[in-house]
Amino acid sequence: MNEILLILGVALVACGFGAMFGIGGGVIIVPIFVNFLGVDVEKARSAALVAVCITSLGANLVNFRSDLVEFEKIGLLQFPAVIGALIGAWIGKLLDPNMMRLLFGVFLLYVAWQLTAKPKELPEGKVFREKWIYAVGALICGGFLSALLGIGGGLIFVPVIALLLGRDIRIATATSAFLIGLTATTGASYYIAVGQMDANLAVWTSLGAVIGAIIGARTAQLIKGNTLKYIFALILVANSALLISKALNRGGG
């Protein structure tokens, strides 16, 4: 009983943050489940993916009403990420994941710096097309890295939408919260196919995630855009530190 309450609590908090920043919540759920509950990494990841799916749904419920999701352009963002993820899964074994972790960790630091730097004036017209081309390229790389390193797509979706497409951070987090739904569905389906899904764990995690997602998405609307931006930059720095330390430890050991 205590364990179920713990699972519900962890999922509630993690998915609350996940919905708030459009990153899902797997980044928090997986380490806690593995280190404190003794769950297998694969089972923790699969449960986290189902929870991310629920987080996306809960956040959508709130964000749809507030007109924060750009429906008409979503397809242009979703497809390249899926292509990148497929390429990542396909050729992932040929690359050294530690080197990729290190490079991506440094890249996340750069993104965090860009996100908090003074915004540049974005010219319209011809540049709009170029921005989309860059965004599509970035999302292919994002999907690729997501599949290769097992990181959440939201860490890539949010900066791409905010920095490359020049959207407000609120729109970026809300759109990202929508986009991660399909990515998580695909990932979770893969885990079911290979028999690594613990249905009980996933269901209890999801129950906590529903409440957390709705609270998180509502809270995000109360936070000022700039504050949201700085907190997201902090999350990027934390993830970057995690990736770099993991890369250095494995490289050395």
Add this chain to the structure above:
Amino acid sequence: MQQINLNIKLTLSMVIVLGLITSLITALTVENKMITIWIILSTPLILNYVISITAIVKKEVYSGISLLIGTIAANIIFLNAIL
């Protein structure tokens, strides 16, 4: 920024609410929890289908078709998992 109309928003919200309620009911009543997982995972797929078709109807053809292809790809993986 173009905004989606109220009817579509209502439809999407209903899909989500139905998905969440059905998941909750099966989670609490059905012994085979995998059924709940299938319901949870199929809800974003339905949502994406509705949005992609809406985008195509609203003349955002590239966006709609690319989302539709992405959703079909995800659906194939999903079907492969449950069959």
